[in-house]
Amino acid sequence: MRLNKLLFLLLVQMASLSSALYRADSFQPFFSVVESFTEKSLVVLDVDRVLIEPKDAIMRLPNQRLLWELRQKYGSHLSQQEHANLSSLVTLQEGTRLIDPRAVEFINHCKAKNIPIIALTATAVTGFGKIRSVPDWRVNDLARLSIEFSTLFSDCTLTQVNGKGPSPVCKNGIIFTGGYSKGDVLEAFLDTVGFMPDKVLFVDDLLYNLYSVQNSLDDMGVEDIRVYHFLGADKIPNTIDVEKADRQIKTLIEEQTWIPDDSAVLERNVSAGAADCD
Secondary structure (H helix, E strand, C coil): CHHHHHHHHHHHHHHHHHCCEEEECCCHHHHHHHHHCCCCCEEEECCECCCEEECCHHHCHHHHHHHHHHHHHHHCCCCHHHHHHHHHHHHHHHCEEECCCHHHHHHHHHHHCCCCEEEEECCCCCCECCECCHHHHHHHHHHHCCCCCCCCCCCEECCCCCCCCCCCEEECCEEECCCCCHHHHHHHHHHHHCCCCCEEEEEECCHHHHHHHHHHHHHHCCCEEEEEEECHHHHCCCCCCHHHHHHHHHHHHHHCCCCCCCCHHHHHHHHHHHHHHC
């Protein structure tokens, strides 16, 4: 009975969002959205599956089931810490790519117009494995792709959001939620920096994040809220070579080395593996 009630409430919430929900699979529409935005407005972008995607196919969201199966196949004996170390090694070496190259142009366009633009990402605020600080790593990884956000707001820790682990932090214009609700975190951030936007554009690939943020902004009294469900990552062809992926995970776990999709070493290893089977 309780589950049915929760499902009903979720459907009601989504219905309230649907009337104001837009969809986009590129950054092109956002240029016109911010035409009327000023230094009193705010643009908020998600990071993963909005700005960037992993370069290697096995690390992309549609292939997470296969990734799990391969990790079980070769690494079921590993401890949680060992898995964390290997995951961090991949994160450091595998790299990311832009989903839509116009994202960089859009960010720079907003900065040129003095429109505050920040990122809001459901990413850890501490470190894991060999990565000492996820925020530091993320800032540097995005800078490699020429993505840098507004520095109008000082770095801060949102200590008023707590109870489920370390509090969210803002670093270089990127807010790391640490697993807390994006709406709660954004509201806490705006309260901390003392900024009440007249208009907000929020872009995310997950519906519950869109609802969370819109609900919080509504409660704050923001009158003009544009929320966009971004589907650009779904346009990327999901071509994966299962044999390559198998070799990648096997090598990672047995040799603690990550071999990217475009590596000649991986091609030779796959060919050698096929020859061994002949």
